[in-house]
Amino acid sequence: MQHAQHYTxxxxxxxxxxxxxxxxxxxxxxxxxxxxxxxxxxxxIWIYDAYTxxxxxxxxxxxxxxxxxxxxxxxxxxxxxINWDHPFSVSLWDTQVGIRNIPLKGPTEEIRxxxxxxxxxxxxxGGYDNAVRFWDCQTGSMISSVFRHSLxxxxxxxxxxxxxxxxxxxxxxxxxxxxNKCQHISTLNEPExxxxxxxxxxxxxxxxxxxxxxxxxxxxxxxxxxxxxxxxESVDCGKSVFSPDGTRIASNCGDHSVKIWNxxxxxxxxxxxxxxxxxxxxEFxxxxxxxxxGSDxxxxxxxxxLSGTEKxxxxxxxxxxxxxxxxxxGAHIASSSSDNTIHFxxxxxxxxxxxxxxxxxxxxxxxxxxDGTMFASTSFEKVxxxxxxxxxxxxxxxxxxxxxxxxxxxxxxxxxxxxxxxxIYYWDIDTGERLASSTGxxxxxxxxxxxxxxxxxxxxxxxGTVRLWNARTGHPLNILKGHTGxxxxxxxxxxxxxxxxxxxxxxIQVWDTxxxxxxxxxxxxxxxxxxxxSPDGYTIASGGDDGKIQLWNxxxxxxxxxxxxxxxxxxxxxxxxxxxxxxxGGVNGTILLWDV
Numbered sequence: 001m002q003h004a005q006h007y008t009x010x011x012x013x014x015x016x017x018x019x020x021x022x023x024x025x026x027x028x029x030x031x032x033x034x035x036x037x038x039x040x041x042x043x044x045i046w047i048y049d050a051y052t053x054x055x056x057x058x059x060x061x062x063x064x065x066x067x068x069x070x071x072x073x074x075x076x077x078x079x080x081x082i083n084w085d086h087p088f089s090v091s092l093w094d095t096q097v098g099i100r101n102i103p104l105k106g107p108t109e110e111i112r113x114x115x116x117x118x119x120x121x122x123x124x125x126g127g128y129d130n131a132v133r134f135w136d137c138q139t140g141s142m143i144s145s146v147f148r149h150s151l152x153x154x155x156x157x158x159x160x161x162x163x164x165x166x167x168x169x170x171x172x173x174x175x176x177x178x179x180n181k182c183q184h185i186s187t188l189n190e191p192e193x194x195x196x197x198x199x200x201x202x203x204x205x206x207x208x209x210x211x212x213x214x215x216x217x218x219x220x221x222x223x224x225x226x227x228x229x230x231x232x233e234s235v236d237c238g239k240s241v242f243s244p245d246g247t248r249i250a251s252n253c254g255d256h257s258v259k260i261w262n263x264x265x266x267x268x269x270x271x272x273x274x275x276x277x278x279x280x281x282x283e284f285x286x287x288x289x290x291x292x293x294g295s296d297x298x299x300x301x302x303x304x305x306l307s308g309t310e311k312x313x314x315x316x317x318x319x320x321x322x323x324x325x326x327x328x329x330g331a332h333i334a335s336s337s338s339d340n341t342i343h344f345x346x347x348x349x350x351x352x353x354x355x356x357x358x359x360x361x362x363x364x365x366x367x368x369x370x371d372g373t374m375f376a377s378t379s380f381e382k383v384x385x386x387x388x389x390x391x392x393x394x395x396x397x398x399x400x401x402x403x404x405x406x407x408x409x410x411x412x413x414x415x416x417x418x419x420x421x422x423x424i425y426y427w428d429i430d431t432g433e434r435l436a437s438s439t440g441x442x443x444x445x446x447x448x449x450x451x452x453x454x455x456x457x458x459x460x461x462x463x464g465t466v467r468l469w470n471a472r473t474g475h476p477l478n479i480l481k482g483h484t485g486x487x488x489x490x491x492x493x494x495x496x497x498x499x500x501x502x503x504x505x506x507x508i509q510v511w512d513t514x515x516x517x518x519x520x521x522x523x524x525x526x527x528x529x530x531x532x533x534s535p536d537g538y539t540i541a542s543g544g545d546d547g548k549i550q551l552w553n554x555x556x557x558x559x560x561x562x563x564x565x566x567x568x569x570x571x572x573x574x575x576x577x578x579x580x581x582x583x584x585g586g587v588n589g590t591i592l593l594w595d596v
Contacts, residue, residue, distance in 0.1 A: 007055040008350040015563050020345045020591040021318040022046055025294035028283040041317065042568060042588035053312045104135055106142035115156035122179060124165050126153025132167050134182055144182035148175045157198035166207050168195025174209060176221065186224045197239045202246045210240055216251055228266040243288040250291055252279035258293050260305065270308040274301055321585030323365050324572040328372040333583055335591055336366045342377055365407040376415055378404040383415060385429050397432045406448040410471055418445035418459055426474055436474035440467055446488045451496035456513055458499050460487035466501050468513055478516045482509050489530050493537040500540055502528025508542055520557050524550060532573040541582055543570025549584055563594055
C-alpha cells in the first residue's frame with residue numbers, strides 16, 4: 001500500500017522527483033474477488049480500489065526494463081505480465097516473494113500475438129512465420145511448435161478450462177487446438193476478413209470472433225458451425241468479451257461506443273457512449289454487473305450493465321507524449337499526446353487540466369510564447385493560436401495540408417513552422433498571413449529552434465545538415481555539415497551563439513553559430529531523439545531510443561550522469577527556466593520530472 005505518498009511519486013527511477021501521467025492503457029482486469037482493478041500500462045501495473053477508483057499501488061519492472069505491455073493474468077495473490085519487447089519474457093508478481101522474470105527460450109523474434117492461459121501455466125504465441133507455439137511459463141521453455149495457418153497468426157484465445165486454444169490469422173481462418181496434446185481439433189473457415197480478436201464463452205461452448213470487416217461472429221465449438229453474425233457498424237471494432245455469467249457479450253466500436261448484446265439471442269441490449277476517442281480495452285466485473293472500458297482519451301469508465309449508466313471514471317492515463325514545454329513562469333508544464341489532447345500540469349500539486357476546447361484534429365506540437373500570453377498547437381492541416389489570458393482560440397492558421405514538424409514563436413507577432421515539404425513558413429499570429437518562407441533543405445525538416453535574440457533560426461533535416469537562417473526575413477545564412485545521418489533535434493544555448501544538434505548517427509554536435517565552426521562532438525550508443533540545453537549553458541541533456549537520458553558538461557564534453565528508468569524511447573526534453581528540473585517524455589505516455 002502506498003497511500004502515504006501521492007501516486008505521482010510511486011516507484012520512481014533514481015533521480016526523478018515526480019511522474020505525470022500513468023501511461024497508455026494496454027489491458028484491464030478485475031481481481032478474482034472483484035475488490036480491485038488492474039490496469040496494465042507501458043510503465044507497469046496500476047492497482048485501483050474497485051469501489052472508490054482510488055490508486056492502491058503501482059507495480060513496476062526493474063528500472064532498466066523496456067516497455068511492459070499487452071497482456072496479463074491475475075490469479076489470487078499473483079499477477080503475470082508479458083514483457084512484449086525482445087527478448088520476450090513472463091514476469092511473475094507475487095505479493096509474498098516479489099518479482100521473478102522468466103525469459104522465453106526459443107524463436108521469439110517471429111512473435112506477432114500472445115495469450116496467457118487462465119491458470120498462468122502456458123503461454124501461446126502466434127507468429128509472422130504462421131506458427132503457433134506453446135511455452136511453459138515456469139521455465140520459459142518452448143513446449144511445441146505447430147503449423148496450420150498459411151499467413152500471420154494475429155489472434156489467440158484460451159478456453160476457461162485451459163483445454164482449448166483458438167487461433168485466428170490473416171488467412172481468414174480459425175483453428176481450434178488441444179492444449180495438452182498440442183494437436184489440431186477443428187477449423188472454422190467462413191470469415192471473409194482477417195481475424196482481429198477471439199474469445200471463448202465462460203463454459204467453452206461458444207467462440208466469438210471479431211474480424212477486420214467489423215463483423216462479430218459467434219461459433220458453436222462442438223459443431224464448428226456459425227451461430228450468428230452481429231453487426232458492430234464499424235470496421236474499427238476490435239475486441240469482444242463475454243460476461244462471467246455468460247449471458248451477455250460486449251464489443252468496443254469505432255464510433256467510441258461499447259455495444260452489449262444478449263449472448264443467446266444476439267439482440268442488442270445496450271450501447272454505451274461517453275468516451276471521446278477509440279476504446280482499446282473492455283472488461284466485465286466478476287459479478288457481471290459492471291463493465292470497464294479504457295480509451296485513448298486517457299479515461300477508464302465504469303458502466304452499469306443493466307441500465308447503461310456511468311458509475312465512475314479513472315483519469316490520468318495517456319498515450320505517447322509528443323511534445324513538452326514549460327510555461328515561462330515555471331508553474332506549469334504543457335504536454336501534447338497522441339490521444340489528441342493538450343494537458344497542463346500544475347507543478348505545485350501535480351494535478352492536470354485540459355484548458356482548451358477539444359479539437360477533432362490530431363494534435364502534435366505545442367509551444368508557449370516567451371511572454372506567456374500565447375500558446376500554439378498544431379494539427380495536420382492547421383496551427384492553432386490560443387490566448388492564455390482567456391483560454392480561448394485566438395487564431396487558426398491553415399497550413400495548406402502541409403505536415404508541420406516543428407514550431408517556434410518569434411516575439412511577439414510571428415509563428416515559425418518547419419514542414420515535411422522541406423520548407424520553413426512564417427505567419428503573422430494576428431492576421432494569419434504568410435510573411436515568408438525558407439527553402440534549401442532537400443528533405444524532411446525534423447526540428448527548428450530560434451536563438452534568444454530572435455535573430456538566428458536553425459533547422460535540422462533528414463538531409464543530414466543543419467541550416468542557419470535570418471529569423472526575421474527567412475534569408476539563408478549558412479549550412480553546418482558534420483552529421484553522417486538524419487538530424488532529428490537541436491537546441492540553442494541561452495547565449496544565442498552556441499547550437500547543439502543530434503540525430504541518427506548517434507552523435508551530438510556543438511556549433512558556434514557566428515563563426516559556423518564545429519566546436520566538439522559527443523557520442524551516444526543510440527540515435528539522439530531529443531536535446532535540451534540548460535538555462536546556464538553548462539549542461540546538455542540528450543534522450544535516445546535506448547530509453548536513457550545523458551547529461552553532459554558542454555564545456556569539456558564529459559558525461560555527468562545517466563538518468564535511466566523511462567522504459568521507452570525518450571522523444572521530448574525540456575529544462576525549467578531556473579534549470580533545476582528536467583522534464584522528459586516519450587512513447588510510454590508519461591512525463592518524468594528529474595531533479596538535476
